[in-house]
Amino acid sequence: MKILVCITHVPDTTAKISFTNDNTKFNEAGIQFIIGPYDDYALAKAVELKDTHGGSITVLNVGEASTEPTIRKALAIGADDAIRINANPMDSMYVAQQIAEIAKQEKYDLILMGRESIDYNNGIVHGIVGALLDMPSISPVMLLDIEGTTAKLAREIEGGKEFLEVELPFVAGCQEPIAEWKIPNMRGIMTARTKPLKVVEPVPFNPASGTVSYESLPEKGSVKLIDPENAEELIDLLKNEEKVL
Secondary structure (H helix, E strand, O other): EEEEEEEOEEEOOOOOOOOOOOEEEEEOOOEEEEEOOHHHHHHHHHHHHHHHHHOOEEEEEEEEEHHHHHHHHHHOOOOOOOEEEOOOOOOOOHHHHHHHHHHHHHHEEEEEEEEEOOOOOOOOHHHHHHHOOOOOOOEEEEEEEOOOEEEEEEEEEEOOOEEEEOOOOOOOOOOOOOOOOOOOOOHHHHHHHOOOOEOOOOOOOOOOOOOOOOOOOOOOOOOOOOOOHHHHHHHHHHOOOOOOO
C-alpha cells in the first residue's frame, strides 16, 4: 500500500502569538513549531496500516526550508521518505493544488491528512484535493480499516457517527481516536537523518485569497460574582452590559 500523508508546520498550541509589520505578518520569533495535531493522527494511522498491510509512507509538506525539522520528525515517527514543496502555503486552494499535482504523478492508494490545521482551521484542503483528483474525500474520519481494496470508515456527524465503505484510492481528513500519537524513538530519530527528503518547486497557481491583517483576541475581562438569590442583577447585566438578551 502506497500512502501519502500531508502534514502542516504550525505553532505549538502553548505558543504566545503576536504580529509584526502593522499586524500584517505573523511573528515567528521564539515560536516552537510542531506537526499539526490532527496530522499527527493521520501519520500514526498510516504507520499502523503499513505495519499491518506493508507498503510505504511518504510525508508531504508545502513549506519553505524552515519546515524541514518538522518533516524530519515525521520521518522519525515512521514515514519512509518525504517531499517538501518549496513554497509559502498561502491559502487552502494553493496548498491543495500543490498536493494534487504530486498525487497525480505518484498514484497513491491512500491520501491522509488532518481534518484541519490549527493555525487557520479552514478544514477544506482534503475536500479540494479530492475534487482535483476526482476521488472521494471523507472527513472527519475517526475509524479506518482496510480490507483488500475496500476501506471501512466511521466519521463524526452532528449527533452521532456515520459508517461508510469506500474503494481505494480516496482522501481522508483524520481526527482522534483514529490512532494514538506516536513518539519517535532514538532509532527513528537517527534513521530520519538519512531518509530521503525531496524538494520540488511548486506548480504555478495564483492564490485565491490573501491576508489583509491579523487581529489578536481581546483580553479577558474581570469576573463578576452574582449572589444566586439576586436574579434581577444577573438579568440586568446580561441584557445591558453583555447584550445577550
